[in-house]
Amino acid sequence: MTEKQSTAGAAEGDAPPDPAVALSEQRLSELRKIRRLLLCTFLLAGFTACYFARDVLLPIVLAILLTLTLRPVVRGFERIGIAPAISAVVLMLTLGLGVSVAGYFLSGPVSKMASRAPEIGNEVQAKLAGVLDRLASIQEVGEQVSDMAEAAGATEGQKMEVVVDQSGLIPEAVGSAASVGSSLVAALVLTLFLLASGDFYHRRIVEASPKLHDKKRALTIVRDVEKQISRYLGAITVINAGLGLCVGTALWILELPMPHVWGVLAFLLNFMPFIGAIIGTVLVGATALVTFDSVPYALLAPLSYFTLTTIEGNFVTPMLVGRRLELNIVSVFVTVAFWIWLWGVPGAVLAVPFLVVVKAICDNVPSLRAFGGFLSGDPRLKAEDRAADREERHATRPA
Helix, strand or coil: CHHHHHHHHHHHHCCCCCHHHHHHHHHHHHHHHHHHHHHHHHHHHHHHHHHHCHHHHHHHHHHHHHHHHHHHHHHHHHHCCCCHHHHHHHHHHHHHHHHHHHHHHHHHHHHHHHHCHHHHHHHHHHHCHHHHHHHHHHHHHHHHHHHHHHHHHHHCCCCCCCCCCCCCHHHHHHHHHCCHHHHHHHHHHHHHHHHHCCCHHHHHHHHHCCCHHHHHHHHHHHHHHHHHHHHHHHHHHHHHHHHHHHHHHHHHHCCCCCHHHHHHHHHHHCCCCCHHHHHHHHHHHHHHHHHCCCHHHHCHHHHHHHHHHHHHHHHHHHHHHCCCCCCCHHHHHHHHHHHHHHHCHHHHHHHHHHHHHHHHHHHHCHHHHHHHHHHHCCHHHHHHHHHHHHHHHHHHCCC
16 A cells, blocks of 8 residues: 555656746746846946936935935924925025135135146156156066067057057046036926925825835935935044045145145045045145155155045044945945046045935835845945834734
8 A cells, every 4th residue: 555655656756847837937037037138127227318418317316415414404493394496595505605615715726736736747757757757667678579560560460559548537537527516406396395395305205105104214215315325424523524624734834835735635535435545645745745856755745645534534534434334345445436537526526425326215115135245345224124024024924
């Protein structure tokens, strides 16, 4: 009897699969492939549109970030009886006046430095003659290799040429910075309208959600994005102001001309992660080499600038920004590089705030919390997210 049962079980196990089930699984697999292909096509089209429409999208993105940052302030004024329209006008006038004063304050020294750029370049070249001689010898060796390669190619009926790419980030940065003024004005005007509307768009987002659970989640996401982006940009602004004060003081001690201007430039450049410190160090180093006769003493100025920015980036910012807003250095570097390629200098400024918004959304969507934990780079935060997922699944489980 046992042998018969085992034989029957083996026969049932060897039975061919149902053709309808196999066909259904094949169609499901094909639908998943089509969905992935459509998602990739949509992302590619979106990035292409962002690249070509950056002059239009840049003020909109900047206005949205400013609105998310200043919304808690407007809400605080509303609690004490000040209408959103009035507080929005006051905030935008204050911000616009601050930008105008800073631009007027920096226009003279910056234009003077720009007009002296060829002279500074010649003097730096004279100060670094020994290093440049070594580079010239290396270039001469490269030319000899190129001549040898050309001669060898001529014998085979081919021609080989060594081309040195002279393109860089500076020309692109100058071209991108030329339209920042008009984009900033448009962003301030749009931010004024968004702030003056109060919670109008919040209500529309909540009303667009069909279920009560989705309405609560949408409102939670919007409020959390506002809280995190306002805290991050507020903390970064204070940190950059402290860095500018320290840089200005250090360069004043070293007797570099216009230390207050360098402090303001350090404050502004530090909004661009990685490249801001490099640009500031190079500019301070070139000015110090022109100003001081001793090259070792002149190198103290860029060394001080680079040391202060390193301390700020590795110790001060992680300590003051906090664990919830701490971002993975790899994700920050990749995001900054991508947005520099996409939008140039404005993209470098907006890259990290955009990443903070994405992380805030991921932290409030269960299916995206793993990606949000990767962006944070904090294993303790990933454990908290997994615990929150388990609690939410337990709460939504039917009795």
